[in-house]
Amino acid sequence: MPRESRGTVTLADVARAAGVSLATASFVLSGRGGSRSAGSAETKKKVRAAAAELGYVPNRHAQAMRTGRGGGVVLALGTLDDPWGVQLTAQVRDDALAHDLSTLVLADERWYEYLLGASADAALVTSVDFVADGPDRVRRLASSTHTGIIAFSAQMEPEGFDVVSSTPVRAIGRAYHRLRARHDRVQLLAPDLGRRVGGTLAHPRTRAFLEAAREHGDPGEQRVHIVPEGSHETYLAGLEWLRGPDLPEAVICFTGYQAVALQLAAERAGVRVPEELEIVSIGDVPAKSEFFGPISYYGVDDVFVRLARIIVDRAVDREDRPGSLHTFDWEFFPGTTTRDTDGAS
Amino acid sequence: MPRESRGTVTLADVARAAGVSLATASFVLSGRGGSRSAGSAETKKKVRAAAAELGYVPNRHAQAMRTGRGGGVVLALGTLDDPWGVQLTAQVRDDALAHDLSTLVLADERWYEYLLGASADAALVTSVDFVADGPDRVRRLASSTHTGIIAFSAQMEPEGFDVVSSTPVRAIGRAYHRLRARHDRVQLLAPDLGRRVGGTLAHPRTRAFLEAAREHGDPGEQRVHIVPEGSHETYLAGLEWLRGPDLPEAVICFTGYQAVALQLAAERAGVRVPEELEIVSIGDVPAKSEFFGPISYYGVDDVFVRLARIIVDRAVDREDRPGSLHTFDWEFFPGTTTRDTDGAS
DNA sequence: GTAAGCGGTTCATTCCACTGG
DNA sequence: TCCAGTGGAATGAACCGCTTA
Numbered sequence: 001m002p003r004e005s006r007g008t009v010t011l012a013d014v015a016r017a018a019g020v021s022l023a024t025a026s027f028v029l030s031g032r033g034g035s036r037s038a039g040s041a042e043t044k045k046k047v048r049a050a051a052a053e054l055g056y057v058p059n060r061h062a063q064a065m066r067t068g069r070g071g072g073v074v075l076a077l078g079t080l081d082d083p084w085g086v087q088l089t090a091q092v093r094d095d096a097l098a099h100d101l102s103t104l105v106l107a108d109e110r111w112y113e114y115l116l117g118a119s120a121d122a123a124l125v126t127s128v129d130f131v132a133d134g135p136d137r138v139r140r141l142a143s144s145t146h147t148g149i150i151a152f153s154a155q156m157e158p159e160g161f162d163v164v165s166s167t168p169v170r171a172i173g174r175a176y177h178r179l180r181a182r183h184d185r186v187q188l189l190a191p192d193l194g195r196r197v198g199g200t201l202a203h204p205r206t207r208a209f210l211e212a213a214r215e216h217g218d219p220g221e222q223r224v225h226i227v228p229e230g231s232h233e234t235y236l237a238g239l240e241w242l243r244g245p246d247l248p249e250a251v252i253c254f255t256g257y258q259a260v261a262l263q264l265a266a267e268r269a270g271v272r273v274p275e276e277l278e279i280v281s282i283g284d285v286p287a288k289s290e291f292f293g294p295i296s297y298y299g300v301d302d303v304f305v306r307l308a309r310i311i312v313d314r315a316v317d318r319e320d321r322p323g324s325l326h327t328f329d330w331e332f333f334p335g336t337t338t339r340d341t342d343g344a345s
Numbered sequence: 346m347p348r349e350s351r352g353t354v355t356l357a358d359v360a361r362a363a364g365v366s367l368a369t370a371s372f373v374l375s376g377r378g379g380s381r382s383a384g385s386a387e388t389k390k391k392v393r394a395a396a397a398e399l400g401y402v403p404n405r406h407a408q409a410m411r412t413g414r415g416g417g418v419v420l421a422l423g424t425l426d427d428p429w430g431v432q433l434t435a436q437v438r439d440d441a442l443a444h445d446l447s448t449l450v451l452a453d454e455r456w457y458e459y460l461l462g463a464s465a466d467a468a469l470v471t472s473v474d475f476v477a478d479g480p481d482r483v484r485r486l487a488s489s490t491h492t493g494i495i496a497f498s499a500q501m502e503p504e505g506f507d508v509v510s511s512t513p514v515r516a517i518g519r520a521y522h523r524l525r526a527r528h529d530r531v532q533l534l535a536p537d538l539g540r541r542v543g544g545t546l547a548h549p550r551t552r553a554f555l556e557a558a559r560e561h562g563d564p565g566e567q568r569v570h571i572v573p574e575g576s577h578e579t580y581l582a583g584l585e586w587l588r589g590p591d592l593p594e595a596v597i598c599f600t601g602y603q604a605v606a607l608q609l610a611a612e613r614a615g616v617r618v619p620e621e622l623e624i625v626s627i628g629d630v631p632a633k634s635e636f637f638g639p640i641s642y643y644g645v646d647d648v649f650v651r652l653a654r655i656i657v658d659r660a661v662d663r664e665d666r667p668g669s670l671h672t673f674d675w676e677f678f679p680g681t682t683t684r685d686t687d688g689a690s
Numbered sequence: 691g692t693a694a695g696c697g698g699t700t701c702a703t704t705c706c707a708c709t710g711g
Numbered sequence: 712t713c714c715a716g717t718g719g720a721a722t723g724a725a726c727c728g729c730t731t732a
Contacts, residue, residue, distance in 0.1 A: 062697035
């Protein structure tokens with residue numbers, strides 16, 4: 001049973017209880033076995049026993065201050081309100097736990113300030129491309145902290161940090177092409193982003209759509225259907241759309257939840273999918289939120305597993321790796337909302 | 346422009362640049378203004394300017410180690426996969442930002458180990474009652490760290506930490522009563538919890554339902570309808586239920602997402618709500634996930650605002666307050682899934 | 691302004707038992 | 712038998728950046 005002395009149990013307490021020096025205790029409990037003097041088997045046992053007995057938990061801050069690491073894995077997701085982040089977090093948590101690292105999600109947007117003073121083991125930054133100064137800040141972080149940075153960006157090159165490049169731009173082109181082969185009018189359902197990132201029309205996804213339309217000689221701007229954000233709003237707007245005069249027949253959805261809402265609206269309006277309306281989502285739709293059959297989508301195979309592995313690898317690896325570029329390719333995953341049956345591009 | 350010397354900017358750098366001593370710089374940048382020598386206005390300006398110029402960010406770990414605080418606000422939610430936590434986090438983030446505190450969500454279940462070595466400013470622990478040793482660990486945390494603990498528990502008394510007591514038990518009784526007045530059979534829709542927390546039937550919510558049924562002389566066990574977890578699964582099971590021989594007429598839903606799924610299933614099955622089926626949710630349903638009209642529910646008025654205030658208060662207040670008990674009362678919020686029009690219990 | 695830590699990590703050093711010439 | 716040489720085990724002490732007497 002842990003002695004409840006009167007406060008925190010420190011390494012010094014453990015060392016005293018085990019009858020060894022502070023340095024030795026530290027070596028046993030945290031030093032890499034590969035080091036010179038790993039300690040005798042006997043000593044190790046004693047120290048470990050004492051630590052367990054006292055319920056010793058290392059002070060992360062002391063540890064982090066000395067080594068520049070130890071803060072665990074930090075995920076700067078920007079918003080929690082996104083199933084993508086939720087799924088990623090679950091996977092990272094599982095992987096990290098195997099290495100005794102805790103996983104933290106930063107809930108605000110100040111990743112730069114936070115990470116500068118935090119010494120995490122590894123950190124994922126997703127909003128690099130969407131924030132002024134993003135790339136600069138990532139570089140600065142990588143050069144002045146020991147934190148392993150993983151930048152989600154389509155524009156950066158790795159320099160001492162990893163870069164994950166995963167852009168749906170080409171996928172959108174292919175989606176357009178795919179649907180255009182069967183329909184005269186292919187439309188984009190997009191959320192109203194207000195003034196964020198320059199507005200909906202300036203967003204890379206919309207731009208990719210417009211570009212694809214242009215290649216086919218179609219009037220892209222007229223094919224973009226902007227609705228308010230949120231599931232409920234999208235559902236309502238979708239209902240109106242499907243019952244109105246401008247009935248769509250082939251729709252690319254900007255994001256997963258919109259596809260879910262549109263599918264539901266179609267169900268409700270009595271529009272048969274995919275016979276009368278084909279729907280393709282950009283980005284995968286979490287199984288948990290799909291009420292009806294699976295939605296056809298473009299996405300990255302095994303994103304979460306792959307991304308989590310990259311992150312946790314960075315956290316575990318103490319070496320100064322140069323940093324690598326991971327390019328994620330988007331593929332088509334047919335569901336029940338399109339007439340395709342195979343995954344050919 | 347920030348000098349990019351070659352590493353981290355420390356307080357010493359700032360002091361040197363400003364031409365003052367380390368102590369002075371520390372006083373100006375972090376010391377409470379109330380202290381003895383706050384420094385002359387002139388000095389303050391110089392130091393602040395130097396800090397800004399260099400892009401100084403205090404090292405949280407050093408700060409935390411010295412003071413026992415500084416880790417920001419930590420929310421030990423266990424999982425992000427719950428809209429309740431997401432909504433709370435958003436509110437806490439807003440409140441905390443006003444005090445320059447960052448908000449972190451701990452994604453794994455090891456809150457005890459994490460907090461023991463972390464010196465957060467404040468931490469919310471939600472799973473106290475559902476984990477062996479929970480209360481003990483909370484006490485130990487409060488006594489051996491400076492972190493302000495807020496324990497979400499219906500069983501504990503505050504002892505140097507705050508306790509938020511918010512149990513739906515009585516609300517479930519009232520819901521039963523409310524529906525029973527109009528129906529012979531009131532049922533509970535619950536997720537299959539497997540062996541967690543002792544199984545669905547052992548969960549406090551289920552127990553409260555059974556108790557309520559017993560009071561009315563109803564066979565409670567027969568009225569519990571257990572379905573697999575997840576929106577989609579619940580939707581499918583709900584469909585089957587509504588089309589089967591055991592058609593329900595009044596259902597209390599264990600949790601919000603189940604109510605959403607059931608409402609959807611009813612819509613799909615052509616069962617009119619609330620005319621043929623009344624639905625009450627235990628716990629509020631996030632507006633964003635409601636496709637149809639608002640669902641009637643029992644919940645706590647302004648939970649998120651109130652809870653966030655409690656948490657951030659604890660984080661900001663450096664005094665050793667004794668800790669207080671906050672009791673949250675559950676009320677009825679009528680929506681369109683019941684025939685009630687007023688909120689009377 | 692000076693200086694003493696907070697709790698760990700880690701380099702340089704001492705200590706020791708044992709080898710072989 | 713004695714002693715320089717050797718390498719593993721354990722320790723001393725500096726130090727990370729900041730707060731505060």
